[in-house]
Amino acid sequence: MSxxxxxxxxxWNEPEPVKGLRQRIKDGDVIFGPFMKLASPQxxxxxxxxxxxxxxxxxxHGPLTFETVENLTRAAERVGIAAIVRVYENSPxxxxxxxxVGAQGILVPHISSREEAATLSQAARFAPEGRRGVCxxxxxxxxxxxxKYRYFEEANENTLVVAMxxxxxxxxxxxxxxxxxxxxxxxxxxxxxxxxxxxxxxxxSPRVTREVERVVEEARSRGCAVGTFADDVSSARxxxxxxxxFISFSVDVGMIYTAxxxxxxxxxx
Ligand code: 3PY
Ligand code: MG
Numbered sequence: 563m564s565x566x567x568x569x570x571x572x573x574w575n576e577p578e579p580v581k582g583l584r585q586r587i588k589d590g591d592v593i594f595g596p597f598m599k600l601a602s603p604q605x606x607x608x609x610x611x612x613x614x615x616x617x618x619x620x621x622x623h624g625p626l627t628f629e630t631v632e633n634l635t636r637a638a639e640r641v642g643i644a645a646i647v648r649v650y651e652n653s654p655x656x657x658x659x660x661x662x663v664g665a666q667g668i669l670v671p672h673i674s675s676r677e678e679a680a681t682l683s684q685a686a687r688f689a690p691e692g693r694r695g696v697c698x699x700x701x702x703x704x705x706x707x708x709x710k711y712r713y714f715e716e717a718n719e720n721t722l723v724v725a726m727x728x729x730x731x732x733x734x735x736x737x738x739x740x741x742x743x744x745x746x747x748x749x750x751x752x753x754x755x756x757x758x759x760x761x762x763x764x765x766x767s768p769r770v771t772r773e774v775e776r777v778v779e780e781a782r783s784r785g786c787a788v789g790t791f792a793d794d795v796s797s798a799r800x801x802x803x804x805x806x807x808f809i810s811f812s813v814d815v816g817m818i819y820t821a822x823x824x825x826x827x828x829x830x831x
Contacts, residue, residue: 574707582644582666582719582720582722583615583616583644583646583666583667583722584666584667584719584720584721584722584746585720586615587722587746587747587787587807587808590807591807592802592806592807592809593615593616593807593808593809594614594615594616594798594809594810594811595609595614595615595616595617595618595643595644595646595809595810595811596609596614596617596618596810596811596812596813596814596817597617597618597620597648597791597810597812597813597814598617598618598619598620598626598634598813598814599620599623599624599625599626599813599814599815600814600815601625601626601630601634602634602814603633603634603636603637604637605814606634606637606638606641606643607637607640607641609641609643609814610637610638610640610641610642610643611641614643614811615643615644616643616644616645616646616666616667617634617638617643617644617645617646618646618647618648618669618810619631619634619635619645619646619647619648619665620648620813621647621648621649621650621660622648622649622650622671628659628660628663631645631647631660631663631665632663632664632701635663635664635665635701636664639664644666644667644722645664645665645666645667646665646666646667646668646669646722646724647660647663647665647667647668647669648668648669648670648671649668649669649670649671650671651670651671651672652670652671652672652673652678652681652682653685654681654684654685654693654694654695655695657670657682657685657686657694658685658686658694658695661686661694661702661717661721662697662700662701662702662703663700663701663702664701664702665702666720666721666722667721667722667723667724668682668686668721668722668723668724669724669726669749670682670724670725670726671726671728671751671754672726672728672729672732672754673725673726673727673732673739674727674729674731674732674735675731675732675735675738675739676735676738676739676741676742678739679725679738679739679742679745680742682723682725682745683723683742683743683744683745684744686721686723686744687717687718687721687723687744688714688717688718691718691743691744692718692744694717696714698710698713702717722746722747723744723745723746723747724745724746724747724748724749724789724808725739725745725747725748725749726749726750726751726754727739727748727749727750727751727755727777728750728751728752728753728754728755728758729754729755729758730755730758730759731758733755733773733776733777736748736777736780736781737780740780740781740784740786745786746786746787747786747787747788747789747807747808748777748781748786748787748788748789749788749789749790749791749808749810750773750774750777750778750788750789750790751790751791752765752770752774752790752791753765753791755770755773755774756769756770759773765793766797774790774801775804778790778801778804778805778806782805787807787808788805788806788807788808789806789807789808789809789810790806790808790809790810791809791810791811792809792810792811792812793812793816794812795811798811
């Protein structure tokens, strides 16, 4: 045993803090990341090695469970990529469970009113800003290893809260939604919006893109960052050039499928 080994000292060293997503959004950075439906820590690591800024574990559409999300969050941290969870509904216990497993951000679908936005904002932050459920024995609090007082402050400081506006009602109430403190990003969901506008799936239809553009303009003019989803690079670039900062780009399974399909087409050519 080495002479300087001290058994009374913990062997765990705090990692260097990295700039969190919330700060990056405040600083005006444009950030990219895919939705993840696979229960695969390997694919999360690949997303990190590829250089994405975040991954969104999708529990709205897909089979992921909380236990899996906790393990996938570990994989994300391993490669320095932020873990965000999309819950399946705007429920405070769901929001706090996702943050408790260590997610850096929360994405909540179908926000359509000021009340719903306030419910989300309150669920994602501890007092005095909100009333997130308190437990210091969760992974986010390092199972009680974290300094209790710093934990609450840092969690409030670093948690990225993203409200999805993806229906006509949400778009109509955008002004009220934007008035709720604590919402960091308004995310326009083009697919659900296309359905709500009567053209399901036609995300490139002018009916849909006009509404998305209107949301982008109004949110930005009120000082709120905007996010959206892009299936391909050209639409991602288009939204980026219009000032969208939070770009969820494609889906793990979709990217794998496209790569395989292209490979097969090239092999058979
Ligand atoms: C939508 O477009 O409806 C989404 O939920 C995300 O892209
Ligand atoms: Mg949607």
